[in-house]
Amino acid sequence: METTKTYQSYFIILVFLLVVSFVLNLSLGSVSIPLKEVFNILFGSETTKSSWQFILLDYRLPKAITAILAGSGLAVSGLLMQTLFRNPLAGPFVLGLSSGASLGVAILILGAGLFGGALGGLLLSSWSLIIASALGSFLVLLAVLSVTFKVKDTMAILIIGLMFGSVTAAVVSVLSYFSEAEQLQQFIFWSFGSLGNVSWEGVILLSLCCFIGIVLSFISVKPLNALLLGENYAKSMGLNMKKTVLLIIIATSLLAGGITAFAGPIAFVGMAVPHLTRQYFKTSNHLILLPAVLISGAILMLLCDTVAQLPFSEYTLPINAITSLLGAPVVIWLIVRKRKLLF
Amino acid sequence: MKSENIHSVLKVEDLSIGYTTKKKCSMISEGINFSIHKGELVGLVGTNGIGKSTLLRTLAGMQAPLKGIISINNISLNSYTSLQLANKLSIVLTEAPASKTLSVLELISLGRQPYTNWVGKLSENDKKIIQQALRATEIESLSHRKCFELSDGQLQRVMIARALAQDTPLILLDEPTTHLDMYHRAYILKLLKKLTKETGKTILYSSHEIDLAIQLSDKMLVMTPEKVLYADPESLINQGCFDNLFPKETIHFDREMKRFTLKD
Numbered sequence: 001m002e003t004t005k006t007y008q009s010y011f012i013i014l015v016f017l018l019v020v021s022f023v024l025n026l027s028l029g030s031v032s033i034p035l036k037e038v039f040n041i042l043f044g045s046e047t048t049k050s051s052w053q054f055i056l057l058d059y060r061l062p063k064a065i066t067a068i069l070a071g072s073g074l075a076v077s078g079l080l081m082q083t084l085f086r087n088p089l090a091g092p093f094v095l096g097l098s099s100g101a102s103l104g105v106a107i108l109i110l111g112a113g114l115f116g117g118a119l120g121g122l123l124l125s126s127w128s129l130i131i132a133s134a135l136g137s138f139l140v141l142l143a144v145l146s147v148t149f150k151v152k153d154t155m156a157i158l159i160i161g162l163m164f165g166s167v168t169a170a171v172v173s174v175l176s177y178f179s180e181a182e183q184l185q186q187f188i189f190w191s192f193g194s195l196g197n198v199s200w201e202g203v204i205l206l207s208l209c210c211f212i213g214i215v216l217s218f219i220s221v222k223p224l225n226a227l228l229l230g231e232n233y234a235k236s237m238g239l240n241m242k243k244t245v246l247l248i249i250i251a252t253s254l255l256a257g258g259i260t261a262f263a264g265p266i267a268f269v270g271m272a273v274p275h276l277t278r279q280y281f282k283t284s285n286h287l288i289l290l291p292a293v294l295i296s297g298a299i300l301m302l303l304c305d306t307v308a309q310l311p312f313s314e315y316t317l318p319i320n321a322i323t324s325l326l327g328a329p330v331v332i333w334l335i336v337r338k339r340k341l342l343f
Numbered sequence: 344m345k346s347e348n349i350h351s352v353l354k355v356e357d358l359s360i361g362y363t364t365k366k367k368c369s370m371i372s373e374g375i376n377f378s379i380h381k382g383e384l385v386g387l388v389g390t391n392g393i394g395k396s397t398l399l400r401t402l403a404g405m406q407a408p409l410k411g412i413i414s415i416n417n418i419s420l421n422s423y424t425s426l427q428l429a430n431k432l433s434i435v436l437t438e439a440p441a442s443k444t445l446s447v448l449e450l451i452s453l454g455r456q457p458y459t460n461w462v463g464k465l466s467e468n469d470k471k472i473i474q475q476a477l478r479a480t481e482i483e484s485l486s487h488r489k490c491f492e493l494s495d496g497q498l499q500r501v502m503i504a505r506a507l508a509q510d511t512p513l514i515l516l517d518e519p520t521t522h523l524d525m526y527h528r529a530y531i532l533k534l535l536k537k538l539t540k541e542t543g544k545t546i547l548y549s550s551h552e553i554d555l556a557i558q559l560s561d562k563m564l565v566m567t568p569e570k571v572l573y574a575d576p577e578s579l580i581n582q583g584c585f586d587n588l589f590p591k592e593t594i595h596f597d598r599e600m601k602r603f604t605l606k607d
Binding site (some may be wrong): 083086219221222225226227228229230232233235236237238239240278282283284285287 | 403405424425426427428429430432433434436438440441442444445446449450453454456457459461462463505509
């Protein structure tokens with residue numbers, strides 16, 4: 001796909017912003033750590049306070065990395081969904097992927113109570129969380145897609161996605177109704193979304209999920225570009241539609257499912273970031289958009305997390321609330337300013 | 344007979360088209376036979392709902408025929424892989440591109456997809472062919488515009504340029520003149536004529552512009568409820584096949600003028 005200009009300067013700015021928001025995210029929190037000390041600790045030099053070292057390395061660093069992974073992964077899965085469904089409204093949240101992941105986790109956490117004790121503990125390992133959540137989003141996406149082959153109208157598909165979302169939400173409610181208070185609390189905290197509860201082991205698992213998802217997305221760059229013309233044109237240019245759809249589904253469910261498993265359902269990032277990126281890059285070429293969305297998603301998530309930490313206070317707000325509070329006005333502003341949301 | 348086979352780009356024998364569902368198969372048209380030669384411009388005409396789009400979709404391999412053989416360059420359509428077919432045949436559909444924010448240049452360069460590597464990187468040769476397609480359709484000045492900024496006529500030229508960039512010996516167009524003003528309808532059909540003459544491409548298009556199609560096409564495919572006729576416009580007129588195309592109370596075909604006139 002021939003693009004009309006080079007984007008080097010754009011990417012330099014993005015990477016610079018990413019580094020700034022990363023450092024900002026590390027240094028701000030309930031305990032403020034001076035910038036100089038942050039660098040000292042990061043680069044292994046002596047530090048004045050060992051508690052700072054502990055906070056930074058065992059809490060804030062994994063949290064910041066989770067934020068980067070979650071932001072990039074959700075934004076990329078949003079981009080994939082928007083192109084696959086050829087609809088600007090699509091995103092992991094709108095299409096019911098996040099609800100599917102919730103259902104998987106709900107069945108796991110709330111169902112674990114039924115098995116009780118040791119078995120319950122075993123069930124709740126990071127692996128089983130990821131599998132349950134990715135499986136949940138995979139199944140919902142598959143259901144939405146099987147309908148897509150029958151219903152050609154993309155608006156109808158979105159409505160069906162929303163319906164699947166509400167069905168899974170209803171099943172979650174029924175499960176909650178029958179479960180113990182302890183499990184329910186655990187599930188509710190999970191559903192607020194949190195980047196801070198991920199251990200180093202979890203970070204590695206999540207990175208693996210995101211890495212595979214992102215590699216699959218890059219493999220799909222050319223088919224994604226072809227899909228911009230619509231399915232019929234894409235096929236006429238030799239695109240293997242089944243293989244493409246399968247690749248995109250696997251990538252999206254790994255990304256959205258894996259992230260939701262660890263960080264809880266996070267709204268708006270998946271839908272808003274691709275739009276913001278298209279606004280500034282003014283291209284539809286996925287070879288440019290994909291890395292741009294990847295970095296922008298990370299920046300947005302780091303900033304949201306920094307706000308959620310409520311610097312200099314002991315409180316932390318749910319990350320899900322912050323992304324919605326910041327994301328919704330941005331999307332509204334975008335649509336009002338442009339008077340339309342072109343995809 | 345042998346020489347005819349060599350030059351036949353698109354050949355159809357005893358073709359039946361229609362849709363099959365689980366319960367029944369609904370035939371739209373049957374017994375279609377024709378053979379289009381290299382460099383010919385062929386107009387496909389017929390009333391609304393007669394099956395022009397279905398025929399084009401079947402020829403493009405987008406849906407399976409109910410019966411019969413379609414061959415491109417004397418090789419059966421079924422034996423092509425989708426990528427091989429993308430080298431032989433390109434299409435211009437009635438549907439608008441899904442993304443409205445594509446720029447003209449981006450859209451046309453997508454036509455090179457069957458030839459590019461896994462990320463779609465364009466070689467110098469690809470870029471040269473894209474420029475040729477821009478020039479042939481006279482849209483060089485639009486190349487940086489976005490699709491949503493274009494008029495219907497301009498967008499149609501862009502879609503034709505994309506098909507040209509795909510660089511196939513055969514191009515199928517489904518109603519390329521719909522939604523266009525009188526000037527653009529003539530412009531598009533003359534452009535197709537010019538392309539067949541200058542590049543030797545074979546072009547099959549469907550249209551409701553029967554008057555223009557008679558003037559410009561080398562051959563015409565006329566679909567009627569009874570049968571599908573294929574010949575050059577002159578002999579189709581002499582056979583009287585346009586006379587009964589539409590109900591005579593409203594419009595009738597004037598053989599002298601070679602066009603339809605209103606019945607008063």
